[in-house]
Ligand SMILES: Nc1ncnc2c1ncn2[C@@H]1O[C@H](COP(=O)(O)OP(=O)(O)OP(=O)(O)O)[C@@H](O)[C@H]1O
């Protein structure tokens with residue numbers, strides 16, 4: 324399956340979720356994973372480099388691609404891997420659009436506090452456009468950096484659930500220090516020196532939810 328993390332808004336957790344999902348699929352599901360860094364910032368590649376230095380290997384393959392190459396290369400590479408996970412970057416780029424034309428599943432992270440209907444509309448429009456060439460593209464919104472409590476999660480969930488282009492996957496991830504701490508040392512939250520059980524449970528729940536969606540026939 325090809326899963327693309329997409330959002331035209333920056334800093335919502337695309338790279339964090341993409342790298343954690345990549346490691347989760349390798350460690351917990353025994354999958355052969357290719358991580359595609361389609362963001363010119365190269366954050367996922369930096370993560371992989373730190374990881375390789377620390378562990379001696381990444382556990383997954385990684386390639387950095389931009390523009391139309393995201394489509395052309397991924398179409399060929401997908402045959403060699405069980406899962407391809409694309410980190411599509413935080414702007415409306417040719418790479419992001421190309422990713423949407425090859426993905427089975429687009430995952431759109433939202434943060435409840437910075438929730439912004441305009442962003443949802445913009446991403447939904449990109450997904451609608453991609454479905455012209457990729458009609459079986461599934462798309463789900465997930466809440467990342469959920470508050471521990473308060474009305475914002477609920478408000479965000481309600482707006483997300485009403486969008487016709489993007490389904491709402493109710494498997495939120497809380498705002499947890501384990502994520503930035505692990506990002507900085509090239510590890511997933513599964514591998515943290517000090518484990519955060521909630522972060523692990525939320526990551527595995529998200530991974531399960533995505534896997535069951537992707538298992539649906541196209
Ligand atoms: N669930 C979380 N809890 C706490 N911090 C998080 C969580 N998810 C992401 N972060 C932190 O938020 C910041 C932005 O995350 P990340 O870089 O993954 O976002 P992004 O969408 O890939 O950004 P960009 O658009 O710049 O590529 C990072 O410092 C990351 O460690």
Ligand SMILES: [Mg+2]
Pocket residue numbers: 337338339362366410412413
């Ligand atoms: Mg990123």
